[in-house]
Amino acid sequence: MKWNTLVTQLFGPYHGMREADDFLQGEVVFDGRPLTVIGTANHAPIGVRLALAQARVVLDTIAQHPGRPILLLIDTQGQQLRRRDELLGINRAMAHLGMSIDLARRSGHRVIGLVYDQALSGGFITSGLIADACDALPEAEIRVMRIPAMARVTKLPEAMLTELSESNPVFAPGVGNYVAMGGVRALWEGDLQAALRAALSQPAGEDRRARDGALRGGRKLAADVAQRVLDAA
Amino acid sequence: MNLSYAECTARERLAHLLDAGSFHEWLPPAERVTSPHLAQLGVPGAFDDGVAIGRATLAGRTVFVAAQEGVFMGGGVGEVHGAKLVGLLQRALRDRPAAVLLLAESGGVRLHEANAGLIAVSEVMRAVLDVRAAGIPVITLIGGANGCFGGMGIVARCTDHIVMSDSGRLAMSGPEVIEASFGVEEFDSRDRALVWRTTGGKHRWLTGDCDALVEDDVQAFRAAAIAALGAAKAVTPALLEAEHALLSARLREMPPPSDDSDDATALWQRLGIADAQRIPDMDVAAVHALRAAAEVPR
Numbered sequence: 256m257k258w259n260t261l262v263t264q265l266f267g268p269y270h271g272m273r274e275a276d277d278f279l280q281g282e283v284v285f286d287g288r289p290l291t292v293i294g295t296a297n298h299a300p301i302g303v304r305l306a307l308a309q310a311r312v313v314l315d316t317i318a319q320h321p322g323r324p325i326l327l328l329i330d331t332q333g334q335q336l337r338r339r340d341e342l343l344g345i346n347r348a349m350a351h352l353g354m355s356i357d358l359a360r361r362s363g364h365r366v367i368g369l370v371y372d373q374a375l376s377g378g379f380i381t382s383g384l385i386a387d388a389c390d391a392l393p394e395a396e397i398r399v400m401r402i403p404a405m406a407r408v409t410k411l412p413e414a415m416l417t418e419l420s421e422s423n424p425v426f427a428p429g430v431g432n433y434v435a436m437g438g439v440r441a442l443w444e445g446d447l448q449a450a451l452r453a454a455l456s457q458p459a460g461e462d463r464r465a466r467d468g469a470l471r472g473g474r475k476l477a478a479d480v481a482q483r484v485l486d487a488a
Numbered sequence: 489m490n491l492s493y494a495e496c497t498a499r500e501r502l503a504h505l506l507d508a509g510s511f512h513e514w515l516p517p518a519e520r521v522t523s524p525h526l527a528q529l530g531v532p533g534a535f536d537d538g539v540a541i542g543r544a545t546l547a548g549r550t551v552f553v554a555a556q557e558g559v560f561m562g563g564g565v566g567e568v569h570g571a572k573l574v575g576l577l578q579r580a581l582r583d584r585p586a587a588v589l590l591l592a593e594s595g596g597v598r599l600h601e602a603n604a605g606l607i608a609v610s611e612v613m614r615a616v617l618d619v620r621a622a623g624i625p626v627i628t629l630i631g632g633a634n635g636c637f638g639g640m641g642i643v644a645r646c647t648d649h650i651v652m653s654d655s656g657r658l659a660m661s662g663p664e665v666i667e668a669s670f671g672v673e674e675f676d677s678r679d680r681a682l683v684w685r686t687t688g689g690k691h692r693w694l695t696g697d698c699d700a701l702v703e704d705d706v707q708a709f710r711a712a713a714i715a716a717l718g719a720a721k722a723v724t725p726a727l728l729e730a731e732h733a734l735l736s737a738r739l740r741e742m743p744p745p746s747d748d749s750d751d752a753t754a755l756w757q758r759l760g761i762a763d764a765q766r767i768p769d770m771d772v773a774a775v776h777a778l779r780a781a782a783e784v785p786r
């Protein structure tokens with residue numbers, strides 16, 4: 256879905272959000288309450304510039320609007336694959352974004368991620384995946400790598416990977432796989448305003464994705480292994 | 489006697505870095521906690537899934553420690569590997585050791601179980617920040633041959649303190665991945681000098697991306713880890729505002745691409761570092777002196 260279509264459905268035609276160089280930003284009113292919205296558009300690669308632009312708004316929200324909820328709109332092809340970004344410390348800029356979002360959560364801001372188009376690896380890990388919870392539209396695509404590329408890198412037959420992906424969600428692209436593994440909490444189907452209202456009303460709290468993955472059957476070991484470490488003699 | 493950190497296995501690093509005989513492992517190889525996903529793909533697994541975790545003492549203080557094994561799948565994080573790291577951090581939150589040491593050596597997410605690995609790395613990030621918020625320092629050591637890349641490169645920067653050797657590397661995407669995407673003109677992954685100027689320990693030290701630069705020697709890492717035991721840095725709005733200012737200034741100061749000057753050398757010059765052209769040939773002690781002179785902000 257285009258970002259403009261999405262925010263019009265969520266916040267009406269006078270939403271006031273704007274896009275500049277793939278960076279989305281706005282202060283909207285939802286159910287009579289102000290909400291900070293940030294994100295990226297056009298499958299933007301996340302480099303140092305876009306990581307810092309998002310972090311800036313998160314830090315400003317913490318400083319100027321204590322407790323105001325933050326909605327992260329995610330559409331990215333992943334991290335910027337450029338030598339100059341590596342030289343500049345793209346991993347440090349990404350960590351800074353993730354830590355800014357994490358600080359917002361700890362300071363009492365509800366932070367909800369929504370994958371409205373696509374989300375890939377490095378562009379996703381310090382946005383939706385570090386929010387209180389990350390949701391997605393049903394038509395969204397979430398992945399690290401497509402199966403043909405994965406077949407090349409792992410030197411495994413593509414046909415075998417395709418067949419296994421039917422039963423095992425851990426490697427194949429797909430928003431459903433991320434729901435099954437607990438990485439995505441819920442899909443927003445039908446009334447998007449109702450879905451956002453429900454997301455904002457969920458209690459914050461500890462990271463329950465590993466338990467969700469076990470309950471939903473998509474990531475059966477993570478919670479159990481972590482618990483075994485806690486219980487080990 | 490100098491023992492190369494880069495040439496050690498994960499378990500050799502633990503044996504020599506921590507107080508002798510003090511490492512007590514949780515979920516050791518004898519328990520055979522392996523990746524079912526690799527088995528399903530017919531790929532050989534490891535009985536520890538590529539990471540050893542446990543408690544130990546360091547200079548007499550109780551620490552929790554994780555060591556990633558770069559020889560196994562490049563240290564890639566899969567479901568079990570990631571859950572062992574999360575469990576260790578959750579246990580640190582409960583038992584409150586003096587510090588958590590992360591001997592990181594990883595290409596990032598293990599592609600054979602990529603979705604699970606990606607979620608796991610984000611769980612590790614959150615668990616690291618939980619431990620930091622409790623005032624327990626998390627200290628990352630980077631000096632393995634595989635470097636610290638991908639999601640683990642982000643995790644490292646979420647920790648309180650990073651120690652690197654000059655042969656260590658810390659970044660996001662590996663040079664091979666960038667070359668495959670944008671060509672050899674963008675990043676020649678076989679140009680070792682360029683790779684180290686872009687991602688290596690000296691560059692990370694000069695820019696303040698790591699907190700200590702040491703020789704490739706296990707005892708040097710041990711000394712730096714002991715020195716960092718009190719290094720807890722609370723994540724506050726002030727800390728993140730300072731971080732934001734530093735990264736924004738660096739982005740502004742990054743010189744435009746030029747045929748006459750290498751990007752890394754030009755950036756070092758902009759940061760006020762003397763003798764920038766000679767840095768690749770300098771030893772660790774000489775590089776230490778340079779940063780002290782330039783007063784690079786951390």
